[in-house]
Amino acid sequence: MRIIGAGTREDHEYRELHTFWTVPNLITVLRFLAVPLFVWLVVRGDYLEATIVLAVLGSTDWVDGYIARRFDQISSVGKWLDPLADRLAMIVVAVTFFATGIAPLWLLLVLVIPDAILLVYALVLFRGIPDLPVTYIGKIRTALLLAGTPLLLLHRALEPGHEWLQVLAYVLLVLGCLGHLVAWWGYMRAARLKHRTLRPTLGDDVPEARAHE
Numbered sequence: 001m002r003i004i005g006a007g008t009r010e011d012h013e014y015r016e017l018h019t020f021w022t023v024p025n026l027i028t029v030l031r032f033l034a035v036p037l038f039v040w041l042v043v044r045g046d047y048l049e050a051t052i053v054l055a056v057l058g059s060t061d062w063v064d065g066y067i068a069r070r071f072d073q074i075s076s077v078g079k080w081l082d083p084l085a086d087r088l089a090m091i092v093v094a095v096t097f098f099a100t101g102i103a104p105l106w107l108l109l110v111l112v113i114p115d116a117i118l119l120v121y122a123l124v125l126f127r128g129i130p131d132l133p134v135t136y137i138g139k140i141r142t143a144l145l146l147a148g149t150p151l152l153l154l155h156r157a158l159e160p161g162h163e164w165l166q167v168l169a170y171v172l173l174v175l176g177c178l179g180h181l182v183a184w185w186g187y188m189r190a191a192r193l194k195h196r197t198l199r200p201t202l203g204d205d206v207p208e209a210r211a212h213e
Contacts, residue, residue: 017075024064025078031060032085039096047157051150054093058146061086086142087115093149102156103173110177111145114184121188125195132190141179148172 034053041050064082068074094111097103151169155162 015072015074017073018077019075020077022068022073022075022078023071024068024073025075025081027060027064027067028078028082028085031057031064032089035089035092039092042096042100042102042153047153051153051157054150054153057089058150061142061146090145091115097149097152103152107173107177110180114181118184118187118191122191125191132187132194135183135186137179137186138183141176141183144172144176144179148176 034057038050038053038057041047041053061082064078068078091112094103094108098105098108148169148171151165151172155165155169158165
């Protein structure tokens with residue numbers, strides 16, 4: 001069973017729904033609405049409960065993609081809503097971890113600064129966010145970060161005596177951050193190449209589009 005792109009039907013021609021009301025989109029919204037609950041639990045010091053919520057957040061990111069592909073519910077809304085919710089949720093998690101002393105500042109900076117640079121770059125070139133193809137590096141990066149953050153929180157919930165959880169968490173997070181930088185550089189190059197392709201035919205009037213990952 002494939003993990004990345006699970007639910008893909010190789011012999012099926014997918015349609016794109018132009019509606020918000022799909023099961024994957026509703027799961028995405030519910031996932032993002034659970035982020036404030038996660039923050040509240042961490043601030044209260046309920047680390048085990050927060051770990052469970054964070055694990056659910058990560059798993060539903062896989063579930064909504066599977067449902068969209070398996071049951072032909074890919075939508076134009078979902079293409080930008082899902083990555084937007086993922087990005088915002090990851091930033092909130094990183095900020096919460098740093099603010100409560102669970103993770104160091106470098107984790108927050110590595111996650112936030114590249115995305116901010118890409119956003120500004122895209123706004124300058126496209127006056128919007130370019131519609132860039134999904135990369136496997138980006139997907140693997142997300143999976144590593146979604147696996148590492150709950151383990152880091154679980155270590156805080158079970159300490160002392162479970163240092164191996166912290167070691168494993170940091171291994172996954174470092175790999176995820178490296179993947180984040182590689183994916184960021186790939187999207188920067190892809191955005192530049194797309195701008196060069198569109199510029200001769202569209203001039204300065206480059207249409208606004210959305211990025212999805």
